Amino acid sequence: xxxxxxxxxxxxxxxxxxxxxxxxxxxxxxxxxxxxxxxxxxxxxxxxxxxxxxxxxxxxxxxxxxxxxxxxxxxxxxxxxxxxxxxxxxxxxxxxxxxxxxxxxxxxxxxxxxxxxxxxxxxxxxxxxxxxxxxxxxxxxxxxxxxxxxxxxxxxxxxxxxxxxxxxxxxxxxxxxxxxxxxxxxxxxxxxxxxxxxxxxxxxxxxxxxxxxxxxxxxxxxxxxxxxxxxxxxxxxxxxxxxxxxxxxxxxxxxxxxxxxxxxxxxxxxxxxxxxxxxxxxxxxxxxxxxxxxxxxxxxxxxxxxxxxxxxxxxxxxxxxxxxxxxxxxxxxxxxxxxxxxxxxxxxxxxxxxxxxxxxxxxxxxxxxxxxxxxxxxxxxxxxxxxxxxxxxxxxxxxxxxxxxxxxxxxxxxxxxxxxxxxxxxxxxxx
Amino acid sequence: xxxxxxxxxxxxxxxxxxxxxxxxxxxxxxxxxxxxxxxxxxxxxxxxxxxxxxxxxxxxxxxxxxxxxxxxxxxxxxxxxxxxxxxxxxxxxxxxxxxxxxxxxxxxxxxxxxxxxxxxxxxxxxxxxxxxxxxxxxxxxxxxxxxxxxxxxxxxxxxxxxxxxxxxxxxxxxxxxxxxxxxxxxxxxxxxxxxxxxxxxxxxxxxxxxxxxxxxxxxxxxxxxxxxxxxxxxxxxxxxxxxxxxxxxxxxxxxxxxxxxxxxxxxxxxxxxxxxxxxxxxxxxxxxxxxxxxxxxxxxxxxxxxxxxxxxxxxxxxxxxxxxxxxxxxxxxxxxxxxxxxxxxxxxxxxxxxxxxxxxxxxxxxxxxxxxxxxxxxxxxxxxxxxxxxxxxxxxxxxxxxxxxxxxxxxxxxxxxxxxxxxxxxxxxxxxxxxxxxxxxxxxxxxxxxxxxxxxxxxxxxxxxxxxxxxxxxxxxxxxxxxxxxxxxxxxxxxxxxxxxxxxxxxxxxxxxxxxxxxxxxxxxxxxxxxxxxxxxxxxxxxxxxxxxxxxxxxxxxxxxxx
Numbered sequence: 001x002x003x004x005x006x007x008x009x010x011x012x013x014x015x016x017x018x019x020x021x022x023x024x025x026x027x028x029x030x031x032x033x034x035x036x037x038x039x040x041x042x043x044x045x046x047x048x049x050x051x052x053x054x055x056x057x058x059x060x061x062x063x064x065x066x067x068x069x070x071x072x073x074x075x076x077x078x079x080x081x082x083x084x085x086x087x088x089x090x091x092x093x094x095x096x097x098x099x100x101x102x103x104x105x106x107x108x109x110x111x112x113x114x115x116x117x118x119x120x121x122x123x124x125x126x127x128x129x130x131x132x133x134x135x136x137x138x139x140x141x142x143x144x145x146x147x148x149x150x151x152x153x154x155x156x157x158x159x160x161x162x163x164x165x166x167x168x169x170x171x172x173x174x175x176x177x178x179x180x181x182x183x184x185x186x187x188x189x190x191x192x193x194x195x196x197x198x199x200x201x202x203x204x205x206x207x208x209x210x211x212x213x214x215x216x217x218x219x220x221x222x223x224x225x226x227x228x229x230x231x232x233x234x235x236x237x238x239x240x241x242x243x244x245x246x247x248x249x250x251x252x253x254x255x256x257x258x259x260x261x262x263x264x265x266x267x268x269x270x271x272x273x274x275x276x277x278x279x280x281x282x283x284x285x286x287x288x289x290x291x292x293x294x295x296x297x298x299x300x301x302x303x304x305x306x307x308x309x310x311x312x313x314x315x316x317x318x319x320x321x322x323x324x325x326x327x328x329x330x331x332x333x334x335x336x337x338x339x340x341x342x343x344x345x346x347x348x349x350x351x352x353x354x355x356x357x358x359x360x361x362x363x364x365x366x367x368x369x370x371x372x373x374x375x376x377x378x379x380x381x382x383x384x385x386x387x388x389x390x391x392x393x394x395x396x397x398x399x400x401x402x403x404x405x406x407x408x409x410x411x412x413x414x415x416x417x418x419x420x421x422x423x424x425x426x427x428x429x430x431x
Numbered sequence: 432x433x434x435x436x437x438x439x440x441x442x443x444x445x446x447x448x449x450x451x452x453x454x455x456x457x458x459x460x461x462x463x464x465x466x467x468x469x470x471x472x473x474x475x476x477x478x479x480x481x482x483x484x485x486x487x488x489x490x491x492x493x494x495x496x497x498x499x500x501x502x503x504x505x506x507x508x509x510x511x512x513x514x515x516x517x518x519x520x521x522x523x524x525x526x527x528x529x530x531x532x533x534x535x536x537x538x539x540x541x542x543x544x545x546x547x548x549x550x551x552x553x554x555x556x557x558x559x560x561x562x563x564x565x566x567x568x569x570x571x572x573x574x575x576x577x578x579x580x581x582x583x584x585x586x587x588x589x590x591x592x593x594x595x596x597x598x599x600x601x602x603x604x605x606x607x608x609x610x611x612x613x614x615x616x617x618x619x620x621x622x623x624x625x626x627x628x629x630x631x632x633x634x635x636x637x638x639x640x641x642x643x644x645x646x647x648x649x650x651x652x653x654x655x656x657x658x659x660x661x662x663x664x665x666x667x668x669x670x671x672x673x674x675x676x677x678x679x680x681x682x683x684x685x686x687x688x689x690x691x692x693x694x695x696x697x698x699x700x701x702x703x704x705x706x707x708x709x710x711x712x713x714x715x716x717x718x719x720x721x722x723x724x725x726x727x728x729x730x731x732x733x734x735x736x737x738x739x740x741x742x743x744x745x746x747x748x749x750x751x752x753x754x755x756x757x758x759x760x761x762x763x764x765x766x767x768x769x770x771x772x773x774x775x776x777x778x779x780x781x782x783x784x785x786x787x788x789x790x791x792x793x794x795x796x797x798x799x800x801x802x803x804x805x806x807x808x809x810x811x812x813x814x815x816x817x818x819x820x821x822x823x824x825x826x827x828x829x830x831x832x833x834x835x836x837x838x839x840x841x842x843x844x845x846x847x848x849x850x851x852x853x854x855x856x857x858x859x860x861x862x863x864x865x866x867x868x869x870x871x872x873x874x875x876x877x878x879x880x881x882x883x884x885x886x887x888x889x890x891x892x893x894x895x896x897x898x899x900x901x902x903x904x905x906x907x908x909x910x911x912x913x914x915x916x917x918x919x920x921x922x923x924x925x926x927x928x929x930x931x932x933x934x935x936x937x938x939x940x941x942x943x944x945x946x947x948x949x950x951x952x953x954x955x956x957x958x959x960x961x962x963x964x965x966x967x968x969x970x971x972x973x974x975x976x977x978x979x980x981x982x983x984x985x986x987x988x989x990x991x992x993x994x
Contacts, residue, residue, distance in 0.1 A: 169606070171606075186602075186603060191473060191491070191494040340607060341606075342608070344603070344606045344607045344608065345473070345475045345584070345603075346474075346476070346477050347476055347477045347478070347518055347521050347522060348477055348521055350521075350608055351521035351525065351608065352521060353608070354524075354607065354608035355521075355524060355558070359558070362557055367557065369557075375554055378517075378554075381517070382513075382517030382520070385488040385489065386477050386480060386488075386489060387477070388477070
């Protein structure tokens with residue numbers, strides 16, 4: 001990879017960036033200052049032009065999302081920053097919040113200015129205690145320095161920002177589940193439409209963006225949409241991207257690359273396979289993304305290419321699996337997660353994720369039948385597209401890919417009446 | 432108004448109508464569990480999935496409003512049937528399938544939709560069903576029992592307590608496949624409408640302690656009727672087996688009780704079962720100053736005795752009415768009083784606890800009087816001081832005078848129209864006061880102490896054994912059907928009175944309740960234009976211009992109780 005200068009992670013490992021002064025020395029808050037001199041619509045236009053797509057998983061155009069917020073002053077508007085990063089394998093936002101909180105605050109402030117929101121909530125995952133504390137400190141200082149509060153950087157624009165800690169539910173990362181939780185209710189998704197852009201937090205128009213998405217915004221404003229578009233694969237996949245790499249690699253961690261880097265480069269960057277083992281499969285975008293086989297090693301890791309390959313970039317949490325990995329066990333473990341995290345509201349997700357886990361567990365323990373592969377596909381079909389929110393669709397991703405791409409492994413489990421791979425503890429309780 | 436096409440049938444609906452309701456208009460049933468017209472839309476049972484042209488995925492019918500022209504919906508395509516089949520399979524995965532011991536069997540949403548949309552075999556063969564040990568029979572309150580194993584998590588009950596009664600005792604706890612319904616700590620489901628959650632529960636998760644194991648629902652005969660618990664006149668269904676009432680259930684009437692009824696109203700039929708019944712006409716032997724023995728007799732002899740006394744009597748005859756009479760009975764009693772030349776007629780007011788039913792788009796309806804038809808009885812001819820349609824002056828023996836004063840001692844004959852005219856009928860002091868009349872006739876279904884003290888006691892039917900009309904607190908006249916015939920010698924009041932009146936004038940012979948109502952409509956201005964056969968199922972408001980203001984109604988104006 002020819003010298004790519006980190007954008008989002010440039011302040012990682014620089015403790016001085018935790019203070020407003022230190023952040024400013026690195027060019028911080030210039031984007032906010034610049035955007036406050038621009039018309040809000042011009043800010044939206046610039047972000048739209050940059051091609052920035054949501055980094056939370058769905059990959060929806062951020063600028064377009066902002067433009068859905070109705071103009072007019074009859075209702076207050078809100079920005080909710082989705083920092084409820086809970087998908088297994090995903091830990092990129094944590095890095096941004098712990099090492100560069102002001103970058104997020106600046107991004108949030110620019111977004112609020114663009115959509116005329118006077119209040120911003122950063123809904124942070126409950127387990128992220130350190131990130132929450134860092135953000136709280138940064139917010140306090142930002143208020144003291146006049147960056148937030150009654151007059152943002154002396155512009156007269158009033159903006160309040162709060163950190164709201166979740167209580168550890170994956171479903172609160174779903175945007176409407178998050179709003180319910182934020183409002184003090186049981187965190188479960190709402191029926192859409194109406195979409196949050198029309199009826200969101202407290203019944204008002206609300207923008208919901210991921211941490212990484214908002215962290216991109218200051219750079220777009222400072223350096224311009226054209227510079228931003230120059231990074232990445234094509235018109236539809238632009239900008240720098242954080243990849244959270246875990247699993248059987250030598251140096252797991254969060255790496256920044258231009259979007260569209262190949263998986264092989266990612267793997268090499270992370271030190272290659274653990275103990276020099278062979279790659280068997282990888283998940284390109286977090287627990288809900290269908291698993292890809294090793295033959296896809298040269299895939300470009302951007303939204304559209306990964307989607308074309310039958311998976312999704314999602315949150316770009318890459319989980320690498322070597323040849324000792326039992327795919328049935330892995331998928332059973334993922335299913336356990338989705339079953340545990342289903343809110344229980346809608347039927348297909350509540351019953352279907354539970355059933356899938358039971359079937360996979362049975363398969364893994366050598367009690368499966370030849371019909372189980374078809375049964376799993378059928379359950380996936382009944383969940384897919386029929387659930388209230390995206391969690392149901394997320395839960396079927398790995399299961400479908402297991403049946404589609406690793407049928408021989410299921411067959412082996414059934415035939416041998418046991419898992420052919422070395423015994424590892426499967427569930428934390430030893431089951 | 433936008434047009435929507437559902438299964439090739441086009442209908443114009445109000446903008447914002449959801450697809451489940453719109454489909455109902457063209458006779459297409461979209462199956463649903465969580466949706467209820469009076470509860471917020473949550474779209475979570477996913478049973479109402481439909482295909483909408485131009486949409487990639489199936490959409491939940493309940494949460495899809497018709498907003499503009501041109502929506503084309505299909506519910507009869509294979510993908511919809513597949514989805515419904517899939518949902519039914521999910522519902523039944525962890526359901527105990529204990530229909531043989533479940534109260535809901537026979538009126539169960541799971542059973543019905545399984546037959547219509549489900550499959551007859553299970554693919555859930557190797558795994559254990561999810562259960563909620565120790566949560567099979569949890570009393571949520573005095574009247575409602577929860578069996579969590581049967582629950583399908585539709586949250587209708589939760590939303591009912593949040594949105595209709597606004598008492599919010601119930602909540603959704605835990606998550607995923609372990610999700611359960613329960614009361615919040617320290618709360619009990621004891622609001623006035625608590626048992627309504629049993630009605631709206633589509634499965635057997637919530638059952639009524641009152642009805643539990645009383646009868647298999649498929650053995651029940653059901654007849655439309657009215658609740659007699661108070662003056663609201665909730666529309667109900669009397670559900671009985673061979674004349675033994677098992678339960679009352681609310682019957683939808685948007686102008687009265689909407690979909691609901693109160694728990695007190697549901698309990699009122701128990702009175703018919705626990706109170707000893709008057710079963711044969713009884714007449715006291717002549718002489719002995721009221722202390723001669725009473726003997727069972729035939730209807731002919733009993734009515735002859737009454738007719739003789741009333742005809743030959745030139746002195747004071749008083750009529751103590753009752754709010755439990757049907758309008759038709761009250762009318763005939765009024766005629767009887769006219770024939771006896773008596774202005775001494777009245778209907779006692781029996782104030783009890785208020786019962787309030789929330790309604791949709793209207794203020795709640797509330798009733799404080801314990802009887803269902805005081806207004807109707809007064810309008811039909813038992814209003815004090817009116818004889819032969821003309822107002823009378825002079826001293827009148829009102830119900831107050833009779834029940835609480837010594838008015839009865841001034842009566843040469845006293846006709847008590849209902850042996851259970853109010854709870855006062857069971858007060859020994861009241862019985863003693865009324866007994867002071869020289870001749871005491873008591874009609875009624877209850878063999879109350881008052882009936883036992885009577886010179887002539889006449890067994891008439893309860894309201895479930897007869898048909899008629901009641902006029903409720905808002906002056907709406909509503910008709911009810913006979914649920915089952917009276918047993919033995921007990922006869923409907925209209926039949927008895929028609930028999931009695933025919934002894935004075937042949938024109939009164941052989942009248943049915945309907946014929947009486949039509950005569951009443953022809954003579955009483957408030958009922959003008961109404962007729963028995965065209966009276967709408969939901970009742971009709973009376974014409975009250977010129978009718979004196981109703982002091983009690985003003986006093987019990989809506990707004991009390993549940994808000």
